[in-house]
Amino acid sequence: MPAAFNFSASPFDCLDAAERQLVRDHVDIAEFREGETVLGEGMAPAHLYVLIEGHVRQFEGEEPLAIYGPDDCFDGRALMAGRVSGRFVAADEVRAHRLDKDAVTRLICGNATFGALLFADLSGKLGAISGWQGQHEMQSLTMARVGQAVVRPAHFVDASTDIVSVVKLFQAQRTTHVLVRDTRSEPPRLGIFTTTGLQRAILGGTPLSQLPVGELANYALVTVRPGDHLFDALALMIRHKIHRVVVAEGGHIHGILEQLDLLSFLSNHSYLITRQILEARDLAEIGQAARQITRLIGILHRGGTRVGLIAQLVQELNAKLFERTWELIAPPELLANSCLFVMGSEGRGEQLLKTDQDNALVLRDGWQPPADLAAICERFSQALIDFGYPECPGGIMVRNPVWRLAATEFAQQVRRWLLVPDAQSLMRLAIFLDAQPVSGDTALLEHVRGQLLQLAVDNDAVLARFASAVQMFPEGGHWWSRLFSIGGQPPEQLDLKKAGLFPIVHGVRSLAFEQRVAATGTAARIEALVAAGRLPAELGTDLLDSLHFFMELRLRIGLDALETGRSAGSGIDLHQLGSLERDLLKDTLGVVKRFKALLQRHFRLDAL
Missing domain, CATH: 3.30.460 (Beta Polymerase; domain 2)
Known part of the structure; x- marks a missing residue:
């Protein structure tokens, strides 16, 4: 094979070793001059094309439909249908891999994800991705660090403090443990006293007001660092038959990690944050919970949790x-x-x-x-x-x-x-x-x-004026022409809010307002509109899929900005998108275009 095939690009990144070898055995390279037709309307294609260099425009009649760049492939649907429905023309000098039809057919039959990503509709592609990535959903949880969990503050008492005073501290601070400083020993030592020790104190018979806590503290502390894995901390608890460990590093005590909090974190992060909020006694404690929400979002996103959830x-x-x-x-x-x-x-x-x-x-x-x-x-x-x-x-x-x-x-x-x-x-x-x-x-x-x-339904003109806000951000030409740089010009940023999120959210909101739908969420509004026959079911599904795709991209931008200390906007650098994301972006922007056309007809926006 004259040029190495890029198996990191979609949909070929889901192939196993044997399937990759099948590709290598059935691929060659073709070259096309600027303006040359790669696939003509009505042709019976024999190959799937994967671009190495250059760009190819797709036309239906004289109207441009899409543009393909390096690592993009076309035309899988025509290959399976046996006939090309449009024209594919080289926009500049083009080099492309050609994978023969027989190999493509075998890949589709043997790998459902490959087939879905190659020529399924938007919902099918997103469903295939979800299934393919589902096995990774818990990976981030198993790799979570001690510092990401809820580390409860440490409360210190002197070893001479009596047990009654310690119990009062338990009640005031809503805790079940204190760290005990014994400065009389040589060298000074640090221990822990818990409700388990309180049981021993009661059974010992000495008046609790006269019993120093230092006599019942456990000085064999088990410690972990904030950067240690949570599962390592859990293993220590199991090994030492204890229910909490001290989180410390470099002589500094960060707090106490309890087994219940650890297990709750691994099974249900939100439960811990909810508990923090409900038990908060002042605004500072609520602020800590607010920071935990942001950490939770990052963990769930890295673990593959769906953005809607x-x-x-x-x-x-x-x-x-x-x-x-x-x-x-x-x-x-x-x-x-x-x-x-x-x-x-x-x-x-x-x-x-x-x-x-x-x-x-x-x-x-x-x-x-x-x-x-x-x-x-x-x-x-x-x-x-x-x-x-x-x-x-x-x-x-x-x-x-x-x-x-x-x-x-x-x-x-x-x-x-x-x-x-x-x-x-x-x-x-x-x-x-x-x-x-x-x-x-x-x-x-x-x-x-x-x-x-x-x-809501008393004034059509007002409703039309309300819905017309979807036209606030004109497309400024064909949206797909901005997905690639041609002629040496760098690709521009795409504002996901203006180009995708706002038209969907406000368009659905306008239809829901007209129909007096009480729901406030876009998904619930779409469901109600489809059930009432006011929105085609297929378009409703595509709108929801597109909404979540735009939300996921914006979330990724925001998390990247937080990690690098930058401010996050709603724009995304198009050259940073992978081939699959570019493909999905074309599909989702196409859905927005169809929806805006429906709104224009329904509310007669041309008359405004």
């Missing part, structure tokens, strides 16, 4: 975190006579890494709020900023008086947003439609939302 989990954890923060800041009477809610991606359950705050407060009609309500709300907004949730540039936070009103006043304001639809009002209306309660009397929010939904 990660987003669902993050929504639940954030709701608990916001609720507990509000409980620590707001007085009980305010909690009982208001409803705190979140909006935007947080309300839809599609937030992953921390993004701008979108929250508000609706108050009970006729109830007199506390005189320091503004200060309370300011403290809540600042607390979330301290936890890593950025300030909303548009001021959509409870610190803004526009977003904390009595129920009737709030409902009137929302009606004005709908009936006087300037750009700012429509933006606020869209955000409010995603509202999800997190604390307080949820009936207050439902009252405001219910009045809005009653007006």
Whole structure:
């Protein structure tokens, strides 16, 4: 074979050794001049082409459909159908591997993943990838480090402290153990005293107020470092028949790792974070839990957990975190006579890494709020900023008086947003439609939302204006022409939010608003629209798959930025995408294009 075949490119990266040898035995190289037809319409193809150098454009009639670059392959579907439905033309000087049809057929028959990635639709490709990667889902958990788990703070007492005082410390700090410093021994030593030692103290008969804790402490400490694997720590616990180890390094004590926390971490990270939040006694402890959420997202993503499940989990954890923060800041009477809610991606359950705050407060009609309500709300907004949730540039936070009103006043304001639809009002209306309660009397929010939904179908012009926001970010030419660099120009960044996420989210939101769908999540809205016959089932599936693909790419960008200390935007460098990701990006942007066309027809956006 004149040039080495790249088996790291999709779909060939899923082949085993024997299948790779089959490729080597049945491949050669072809070259084409700029403008030369590689495959013509109506031809019966005999090969699958895999580009080495250059680019090939695909046309249907005179309309360009796609462009292929190095490591991309074409045309698997035509090979199986026996006929080319379009034209494939060299955009510049092209060199390509040609894999004969018989070898491709054998690979498809013997490797279902290869076949799915070669010519399946979007859902089929994503399903194949999920199945192929599923075996790796727990890998990151088995490789997790002690420092990633919940290490509980260490509480120190002097060896002369009496047992009654230690028990009072147990109760005050909600702990079951203390570290004991014995400075009278030579050299000084450090031990641990637990509730097990308390049982021995009670049975010993000496008055507990006169019994020094140092006499019952265990000085044979078992320690681990923050960088040790969790499974190594578990093995130590089993070996020494203990339920906790001291986490220490370089003479510094980081805290205590308990067996229950370790096992819970390996089986269910979210349980531990939830426990941290619910047991938090101050904002500092909630801040620790907020950092754990970010670590959890990284662990789950590296382990192959589906992005939709990660987003669902993050929504639940954030709701608990916001609720507990509000409980620590707001007085009980305010909690009982208001409803705190979140909006935007947080309300839809599609937030992953921390993004701008979108929250508000609706108050009970006729109830007199506390005189320091503004200060309370300011403290809540600042607390979330301290936890890593950025300030909303548009001021959509409870610190803004526009977003904390009595129920009737709030409902009137929302009606004005709908009936006087300037750009700012429509933006606020869209955000409010995603509202999800997190604390307080949820009936207050439902009252405001219910009045809005009653007006949903009364004004076609307003609905069309609302839906027209999907056209805010024009494609600026054929989107696929930006997926590759041709003529020596570097590929540009693609804004995933503008090109993919926003058209899907807002388009689905517009259809759901028209049909008075109460659901706030995009997935739930799609399901309701398909069930009502307002959205084709196939398009609904493709929209959800595309949404999750864009979310996954944005999550990867964000996690990479966190690891390198950079700020994350919504753009992605196209040259960093692998061939499979480029292929999926073409498919998902194609879905967006089809959906925007449907919205344009449905809402008659050309008439605006």
